[in-house]
Amino acid sequence: MASAVQLRVGGGVGVVVIDYPPVNALGADVRAGLLEALARCREDDSVLCVVLRGARGSFVAGADIREFGQPPKPPSAIEVFAAIENMNKPVVAVIEGVALGGGLELALVCHYRLAVAGARLGLPEIKLGLLPGAGGTQRLPRLVGFSVAAPMILGGEPISASEARDIGLIDALGEGDLIEQAMALANSLRSTDGRPPSIRDLVQHVEGARRDLATLDAALAALVKRGRNRRAAEAAAKAIRAAATEPFEEGLKRERALFLDLLNSPESKAQRYLFFAERTAGKVPPKAASVGPVDVQRAAIIGAGTMGGGIAMCFAAAGIPVTVIDRDDASVARGLGVVEANYRKTVERGGLSRAEMLARLALIRGATSWDDLGSADVIIEAVFEELPLKKEIFGRIDKVAKPGAVLATNTSTLDVDAIAAATARPESVVGMHFFSPAHIMRLLEIIDAKKTGPMALRTALMLGKKLGKTSVVVGVCDGFVGNRMALGRGAQTERLMQEGVLPRDIDRVSLAFGFAMGPCATGDLAGLDISWRIRKAKGRVAPIADWICEQGRFGQKTGKGYYRYEPGSRTPIPDPEVESFIRSRAKSLGHDPGAVGDEEIFDRLMLPMINEGARILEERVARCASDIDVIWANGYGWPVWRGGPMYYADQVGLRIVRDKLARYTAKLGDERLKPAALIETLVGSGRSFADLPPNDR
Ligand SMILES: NC(=O)c1ccc[n+]([C@@H]2O[C@H](COP(=O)([O-])OP(=O)(O)OC[C@H]3O[C@@H](n4cnc5c(N)ncnc54)[C@H](O)[C@@H]3O)[C@@H](O)[C@H]2O)c1
Incomplete structure (x- = not known):
């Protein structure tokens, strides 16, 4: 038998263990091993019950996504699942760790399910632009009902073992001797005809959904609307609907066809690319590979403002006690007040229990002394950013930090080398650039400054993981990776407005591409005064943006910015005052407002980002193009189903990107749009960003 699956027989039970590092994915070896183990259990009269579990404390994390896009390797999951479901002896899934995607689908073909506390169960395929393609969309609704299954499939978020028990996804919570408990379960629940029960035969929820298809359709439509990848969401909704309207076998076929269509879609390919890109980004760089991280038991934050408070919440969520220090009692009280208000809102929305809120608050201590x-x-x-x-x-x-402590700065624009030079231990200094709101945004740019030592870098990476962040290591430069590229787009946003293009048109074009928000609405949300202050400090001028700020329009916080906002609302409303200023200014400069079409607006927003990304690679500020894509997908509302700006550029073709950049450089006389040397080199050698090996940063 393939070593990916082991079988131990004894005491009337056949224990089948999936052992396929690192995460027990359902690769071809596992599938073949399962078939063989089941056949042996079937033939062995001493086996009365089969227990299926995963090695190393975890069930199965999903399909082996390295197989996607490759010629199919037999046996298929469908074949293996049918063998389990049709087994003449009860099969019990014992779930520890995770049962995700194909892993949960595997558990759903078993006749009983046990899960231990701490286990996570879910169908996250939608996050890869896919749907559960091995029966998940047909079995889950039959087991837990359509109104519970649909958000699990379209949202992709896993649930806990106790939630799984409450909705009937598992038969019992497991504790103690799990094998014994599994056997007892199989005996106690054995159906009257002696045949183990299959989810496929359950009819109650299907009949209910059939009686009221309108309700199901409305619920699915609402979920599709919220989906990030429309195509995948629509396909998942269709598959779920088929579970209600079609016989089981037909539903399975429909699910399979929809799955295969998604598998070949550019959207899913882009999302799968990002999945691997995130894993590459999270790898410890060679520089830090030989040291262990500092074990962070206690943390301190200096500055209890917007970012300090949010970062404190990240530590509290990870169970790490943190002291937040500010200049005076009033600043500390204000900072902690914001933290508490944030928690209360989350509790009101049902996102956190009151007890958990209190536990987290107890981990956050305010102070003015540096003790x-x-x-x-x-x-x-x-x-402050000074x-x-x-x-x-x-x-x-x-002077006060203990030896070996990691000293991090959350600066978003300043020179981390210069900050490190203010200490006698620059090797302990690292940048940890969180994004706002820090307790929600997943991105963390880790700034590996000139003198940052391996230990500080390793600790920052480990901490990023503990705090649930997606970390990307970058080097020092103005704005690091994300903001520097955004600045290139910002310059064109300003320039387009000077030519009479309105904020709503700029944002409309961005939304049409799939961005969560356009650059003007994003500016209003972040506060326009911040970049205004930076411009003034650096002697830069942006006539439209400056005028907007001079009117006291700082964005949402003042009720108006590029747009106006009704009290209490975050919906941007085009403001005639701003629009007439833009139009008349453009006319006075000899521009014809309305002359710039959508294609040009799009190009001028997108190309400077790609060009700046190329320069960032040239300068080795980022390790590889996919790191840049991870930054944009996690911190800047980039549509995940488009992969990221560098991936997008590769799909468009770098020759086209280069030619367009050259054309706009000539048209606008803007040297920043001149194609980066790296783009010229890649075009010259017929390569793309993805072909570049990671540099040794
Ligand atoms: N706001 C953002 O979107 C964002 C995003 C990423 C990074 N950052 C960076 O994070 C840092 C903080 O930004 P913020 O938005 O939280 O600013 P903020 O103005 O909200 O908070 C700064 C806090 O620092 C405190 N402070 C000032 N001097 C101090 C001192 N000597 N000792 C102790 N506390 C002192 C202030 O009282 C204030 O509470 C800046 O470097 C900023 O560039 C901000």
Whole structure:
């Protein structure tokens, strides 16, 4: 038998263990091993019951997605699943760790399911632009009902073992001797005809859904609307509907056809690319590979403002005690007040229990004295964005932090090398650039400065993981990767407005591409005054954006910015005051408002980002193109089903990108649009960004 699956027979039970590192994915070896183990159990009269479980404390994390896009390797999951479902002896899935995607589908063909506390169960295929293609869309609704199954399939979020028990997805919570419990379960629930029960035969929920298809359709339509990848969401909805309207076998066929269509779709390919890109980004760079991280038991944050408070919430969620320090009692109280208000809102929305809120609040301590800094394993600075202030703070931290503590700055634009130089231990200094709101946004840019040592880098990466972030290691440059590329787009946004293009047109074109928000609405949300202040400090001018700020229009916080906002609303409403200013200014400069079409608007927003991304690669600020894509997909509302700006450029073709950039450089006389040398080189050698090996940053 293939070593990916082991069978142990004894005491009337055949224990089948899937052992396929790292995550027990359902690869071809596992499938073949399962078939063989089942055949042996079937033939062995001493086996009365089969227990299926995963090695290393986890069931099965899903299909082996490395097989996607490859010629199919027999036996198929469908074949293996049929063998389990039709088994003449009861098969019990014992779920520890995770049962996700194909793993949960495998559990659904078993006759009984046990899961231990701490296990996570779900169908996350939608996050790869797919749907569960091995019966999940047909069996889950039959077992737990359509109104529960549909959001699980279209949302893709896993649930806990106790939630799974509450909705009937598992038969019991497992504890103690799981094999014994599994056998007892199989005996107690054995159906009267002696045949083990199959989910496929359940009719109650199907009949209910059939009686009221209108309700099902409305629920599915609402879920599709929320889906990020429309195509995958629509296909998943169709498959679920088929579970209600078609006989089981027909439903399975329909699901399969829809799955195969998605598998070949450019949207899913892009999402699968990002899945691997995130794993590549999370790898420890060679520089830090030989050291272990600092074990972070206590943390401290300096600055209890917007970012400091949000970062404190990240630590509390990870169960790490954190002290938040600010200048005076009033600032501390204000900062902690915002944190508490955030928690209360989450509790009201049902996103957190009151007990959990109190437990997290108890982990966050406010202070004005620096006494706690001496015991912190990591200190994150999040004070105002002013270099002299940050240098002064790091100079002081140096005197009180314990040896080996990691000293991180959350600066978004300042030179981390200069900040590190303010200490006598620059090797302990690293940038940890969280995004706002820090407790929600997944992206973390880790800034590996010139003198950042392996230990600090390794700890920042480990911490990113503990805090549930998607980390990307980048080098020092103005704005690091994400903001630097956004700046290129921002310059064109301003320039387009000077030519009479309205904020709503710029945003409409961005939304049509799939961005969650357009750049003007995003500016209003973030606050326009921040970049205004930076422009003034750097002697830069942006006539339209400056005028907007001079009118006191700082965005949502003042009720108006590029748009206006009704009190209490975040919906941008085009404002005639701004639009007439833009139009008349454009006319006075000799432009014809309305002359720039959507295609040009799109190109001028997109191309500068790609060009800047190429320069970032040239300068080795990012390790590889896919790291840049991970940043944009996780921190900037980039549509995941389009892969990321560098992936997108590769799909368009770098020759086309280069030619367009050259054309716009000539038309606009803007040197920043001149094709980056790297793009020229790649075009010259017929390569793409994806062909570039990771550099050794
Ligand atoms: N707001 C964002 O979107 C965002 C995103 C990423 C990074 N950042 C960066 O995070 C940092 C903080 O930004 P923010 O938006 O939270 O600012 P903020 O103004 O909301 O908070 C800054 C806090 O620092 C405190 N502070 C100032 N001097 C101090 C001192 N000497 N000792 C202790 N506390 C002091 C202030 O009282 C204030 O509470 C900046 O470097 C900023 O560039 C901000």
